Amino acid sequence: MADKAEIKDTSCFDPVFLDLGIEVYTYEYIEKLRKEENSNNIIAQKGSQEVFLSCDADICIFGGKRGGSKTYSLLLEALNDVKNPYFYASLLRKEKEDSRKTGGIIDVSDQVYGQFGTYNRAQQDMTWNFHTGGKLKFDYYSDSFEDFKKRFQGLAMSMIGVDEITHMAYEYFKYLLTSNRNAHNIKNRFRGTCNPDPDSWVATFIDWWIGEDGTPIPERNGVVRYCFMYGETVAEIYWGDSKQEVYEQAKDRIDRLWRKEYEQFGTKEDMFIKSVTFIEGKLEENIKLMKSDPNYLANLANQSEEQVARDLDGNWKFKTAGVGLITYEDMDRMFHNAYQNQGLRCITCDVAFDGGDKCVMWYWEGFHAKDIRVIGVDSKKTVDYAKEFMQLHNVLEENFCYDLNGLGQIFKGFFPKARPFNNKEMPTNGDRTMFENLKAECAYLCVQRIKAAGYSIEAFLQGRKFSGKNYKSVTLQNILLTERKAMAQDDKDTDKNWKLISKPEMKKLIGRSPDFFESFFMREYFEIAKKKVARTGLWML
Numbered sequence: 188m189a190d191k192a193e194i195k196d197t198s199c200f201d202p203v204f205l206d207l208g209i210e211v212y213t214y215e216y217i218e219k220l221r222k223e224e225n226s227n228n229i230i231a232q233k234g235s236q237e238v239f240l241s242c243d244a245d246i247c248i249f250g251g252k253r254g255g256s257k258t259y260s261l262l263l264e265a266l267n268d269v270k271n272p273y274f275y276a277s278l279l280r281k282e283k284e285d286s287r288k289t290g291g292i293i294d295v296s297d298q299v300y301g302q303f304g305t306y307n308r309a310q311q312d313m314t315w316n317f318h319t320g321g322k323l324k325f326d327y328y329s330d331s332f333e334d335f336k337k338r339f340q341g342l343a344m345s346m347i348g349v350d351e352i353t354h355m356a357y358e359y360f361k362y363l364l365t366s367n368r369n370a371h372n373i374k375n376r377f378r379g380t381c382n383p384d385p386d387s388w389v390a391t392f393i394d395w396w397i398g399e400d401g402t403p404i405p406e407r408n409g410v411v412r413y414c415f416m417y418g419e420t421v422a423e424i425y426w427g428d429s430k431q432e433v434y435e436q437a438k439d440r441i442d443r444l445w446r447k448e449y450e451q452f453g454t455k456e457d458m459f460i461k462s463v464t465f466i467e468g469k470l471e472e473n474i475k476l477m478k479s480d481p482n483y484l485a486n487l488a489n490q491s492e493e494q495v496a497r498d499l500d501g502n503w504k505f506k507t508a509g510v511g512l513i514t515y516e517d518m519d520r521m522f523h524n525a526y527q528n529q530g531l532r533c534i535t536c537d538v539a540f541d542g543g544d545k546c547v548m549w550y551w552e553g554f555h556a557k558d559i560r561v562i563g564v565d566s567k568k569t570v571d572y573a574k575e576f577m578q579l580h581n582v583l584e585e586n587f588c589y590d591l592n593g594l595g596q597i598f599k600g601f602f603p604k605a606r607p608f609n610n611k612e613m614p615t616n617g618d619r620t621m622f623e624n625l626k627a628e629c630a631y632l633c634v635q636r637i638k639a640a641g642y643s644i645e646a647f648l649q650g651r652k653f654s655g656k657n658y659k660s661v662t663l664q665n666i667l668l669t670e671r672k673a674m675a676q677d678d679k680d681t682d683k684n685w686k687l688i689s690k691p692e693m694k695k696l697i698g699r700s701p702d703f704f705e706s707f708f709m710r711e712y713f714e715i716a717k718k719k720v721a722r723t724g725l726w727m728l
């Protein structure tokens with residue numbers, strides 16, 4: 188193996204070796220292979236990383252087991268154009284600090300790009316400036332969608348990479364594609380890396396490459412398909428095995444967008460239809476890691492059954508915690524929905540004090556979440572904050588709803604006119620044939636309203652950051668995207684009644700208590716209460 192210091196030129200027609208024991212094949216070298224006899228078989232026999240680095244699809248998702256060198260491969264991909272003075276690339280993670288962590292993608296990038304340029308570590312820059320004039324910037328996407336669009340509007344990037352793309356909303360992904368362009372004949376490409384997440388839009392996007400058992404289909408690994416990404420959701424994409432097949436499906440839509448002036452640049456099929464592939468990442472191919480730390484397998488194996496299935500088996504469909512109810516697309520619609528502000532002005536509160544979970548209070552105008560208060564203080568200060576929050580928004584005590592179970596008992600003496608929410612109480616219909624309890628009924632109604640675009644959230648709130656158990660400085664939008672996974676239906680004894688998975692299962696699934704979502708779906712309690720009054724003439728106590 189060549190020493191890293193000996194590497195001077197990555198544009199040659201020979202494989203380039205780096206110090207992690209990985210062969211890097213340039214586009215020129217792969218093109219040479221493709222012209223040779225049986226070249227497709229040669230490429231097919233290469234490891235997943237070589238397949239990824241030689242991929243010429245417009246969009247490539249490199250996903251699978253933990254430890255499969257996916258992030259490192261994302262860095263290596265830029266070597267194809269590192270000497271081009273017009274090369275501009277962007278590699279994104281969710282939070283800006285994700286890239287800056289010790290041992291993270293920025294630290295590792297020095298191994299790859301150190302001989303080709305200099306890195307500006309300023310927080311507002313985070314850019315590799317290559318000696319020939321090209322640039323590669325580390326960026327993020329945790330801000331609101333409108334702010335995100337403003338930051339990327341007008342940019343031209345020949346390469347865009349997203350590390351852990353399952354964390355990115357589909358809407359952001361589609362907008363990034365509008366910046367994947369250049370006027371210097373550089374191969375435009377979008378690359379995403381990730382671990383399996385059955386609740387993400389990516390799972391739907393790559394479904395053709397995944398078998399019924401949730402694992403990638405070997406003979407489809409790296410196979411290129413084609414698509415026309417019409418609409419606002421991943422389910423609306425037109426797919427086919429050829430550009431012509433896609434065009435025939437989307438002909439009416441594409442023809443309406445076509446202009447005669449475009450003919451000089453190419454055909455409808457070439458200009459409107461993108462090529463896509465999925466490549467499975469494999470831990471067993473990361474020889475450097477396996478030799479250096481064979482005990483890493485134990486780290487992956489000593490987790491929950493579900494996490495082992497994802498991290499070690501690379502399974503995209505395995506779930507042990509019930510049936511997921513709210514999709515990324517559902518959440519995206521809510522985040523960008525018109526104001527649903529007709530109706531009651533009220534506050535809902537999931538009670539907690541210092542030393543554990545967060546106390547989360549939502550202020551509602553109809554079904555529009557107008558404000559939020561998140562605190563972690565002692566009981567006396569929590570009561571004071573709740574009173575202050577009601578006064579701030581002129582909400583009557585009668586329209587203040589709090590979780591009665593557990594710590595909420597302390598609130599009873601301080602808010603005698605408020606609406607205590609007993610989540611174990613009997614459902615509205617007076618028996619448990621339909622729902623297990625009042626909590627299940629509220630959660631079910633909330634899920635249905637979210638899917639029907641019946642909720643909205645104040646835009647500026649979505650970018651506000653919070654910290655708590657197992658999360659630090661995370662935006663409200665991303666907190667809700669994570670916690671919506673806890674809103675899962677228990678798939679055991681489904682013939683009895685509808686119920687949520689248990690609280691321990693929720694914590695196991697997302698790593699903490701879903702405080703934000705549990706106080707969110709309490710908004711439905713007021714609607715249930717109206718039905719109770721109409722049915723019995725009595726208010727729910």
